Amino acid sequence: MAVLLDVAEKMALQPPGGRGVLFTAFDGEEPPYYLTDDMGSQDFVRRPAVPLEKIDLMVCMDLVGHAVGPAGLPPEVRGTVFALGAERSTGTAAHVDRLSRATPGVTVRRVDAETIPPLSDYWAFWRRNVPFLFLSCGRWRHYHTPEDTPDRLDYAKMAATSAWLERFVRETCERPEPHMEFLPGARDDASTLRTLLDLGQVLAPFRPEARQGLALAERLLAACDAAGRLPEARRPELLGLVGELEGGLS
Numbered sequence: 001m002a003v004l005l006d007v008a009e010k011m012a013l014q015p016p017g018g019r020g021v022l023f024t025a026f027d028g029e030e031p032p033y034y035l036t037d038d039m040g041s042q043d044f045v046r047r048p049a050v051p052l053e054k055i056d057l058m059v060c061m062d063l064v065g066h067a068v069g070p071a072g073l074p075p076e077v078r079g080t081v082f083a084l085g086a087e088r089s090t091g092t093a094a095h096v097d098r099l100s101r102a103t104p105g106v107t108v109r110r111v112d113a114e115t116i117p118p119l120s121d122y123w124a125f126w127r128r129n130v131p132f133l134f135l136s137c138g139r140w141r142h143y144h145t146p147e148d149t150p151d152r153l154d155y156a157k158m159a160a161t162s163a164w165l166e167r168f169v170r171e172t173c174e175r176p177e178p179h180m181e182f183l184p185g186a187r188d189d190a191s192t193l194r195t196l197l198d199l200g201q202v203l204a205p206f207r208p209e210a211r212q213g214l215a216l217a218e219r220l221l222a223a224c225d226a227a228g229r230l231p232e233a234r235r236p237e238l239l240g241l242v243g244e245l246e247g248g249l250s
Helices: 002-013 040-046 092-098 122-126 155-173 189-203 209-223 232-249
Strands: 058-061 080-084 107-111 132-136
Touching: 002 155, 040 122, 058 122, 058 155, 092 107, 092 155, 107 189, 122 132, 189 209, 189 232, 209 232
Parallel strands: 058 132, 080 107
Antiparallel strands: 080 132
């Protein structure tokens, strides 16, 4: 919420050119409402403030306040923010890649949206073919526990994330396309594997098991087709790597 409010304040003081921006904080995202019609985001798409077909990109944030991995890991890992769903709309993946390291203190790394189960309010928009981008630092060991307290947040990273997001939103508003097309059949396993390789190379000196993961990620990347898709028979290997990474960094 702090990142959303910070970006909203800056946008209000200096409105972007081109497209408009609607800031929304949804309620009812947690169980027992999650993935039900009682989620606030589900209510929004049923009764949208603007027609859904006029929404070029829904940007969703969840769990963006903490560093990735335990203390002692390099900033290259700790400063990661994962971006899911960019492959589902025209031009967004290239835009995110171009800005991946544009803001000191944060590195935005792409992951395909189907790599994990739906985890936040972007799901309501995805189901209705609205382009989306989901930003998250992933689940960590304090998630949904009494230990998830303000003193554990990484405030410098949050400030960097806010600066990155402000730039991304402003540039999105000024994109020349009249409308961003949703790509329902798109999948980019290669982007997930490149993220795993980038992180694995940094983690290898600290985590011996990361070296094994690197070898498998390289083989899987070589197995992707020209569109970046893995054969279905090999996707369990990719999902297993992602699970191992999340478990090792939580």
